[in-house]
Amino acid sequence: MRPSKPDVTTAPRHLPSEECPKISQVLARVGEKWSVLIIIMLAERPRRFSELKRAIGGVSQRMLTLSLRGLERDGLVKRTVFPVVPPRVDYELTPLGRSLHAPVSALGQWVRAHLAEIDTARAAFDQRESVAAASAAFLQERAGISR
Numbered sequence: 773m774r775p776s777k778p779d780v781t782t783a784p785r786h787l788p789s790e791e792c793p794k795i796s797q798v799l800a801r802v803g804e805k806w807s808v809l810i811i812i813m814l815a816e817r818p819r820r821f822s823e824l825k826r827a828i829g830g831v832s833q834r835m836l837t838l839s840l841r842g843l844e845r846d847g848l849v850k851r852t853v854f855p856v857v858p859p860r861v862d863y864e865l866t867p868l869g870r871s872l873h874a875p876v877s878a879l880g881q882w883v884r885a886h887l888a889e890i891d892t893a894r895a896a897f898d899q900r901e902s903v904a905a906a907s908a909a910f911l912q913e914r915a916g917i918s919r
Contacts, residue, residue: 801846806831806839808876811865814849815873818864848872 801807809828813819819827825836840863843849848869854860865873883890 798846801842802872802876804839804842806835807843808880810836810839810843810863811848811869811873811876812880814863814865814869815877818852818862821861821863824863843869 806828809831810824813824813827821836821840824840825831825833828836831839840849840851844851847866850864850866850869852862852864854862
């Protein structure tokens, strides 16, 4: 009698299939690199848009705007507009956003603790891929010569 194999084509019974797309959307938002940095920055204190842009190196105005809007839509960030000239807008974490800071921070700490191992693994992978590509090119060239 053969051991039965688990059916990997169906969702686990404890996770209703209608929840999967919703969970995926939230994980995509939370896992997006700008969102992670925004959450970390706003955990310290509320900040203005321009302050966030300066503090988060490499983010474009458009990406920062899209990320903040998505976080606001998901209830993680609160946007407050002050009626002054020029307009002042502050962003801060909501209680829900604050509850996300601990797991995001833990993930960041894990990355920092394992960065050297990750860099080593990446370098080894890139080296293997480079050798494999060179071998394939050599074999293709050689096959072309022998025809």
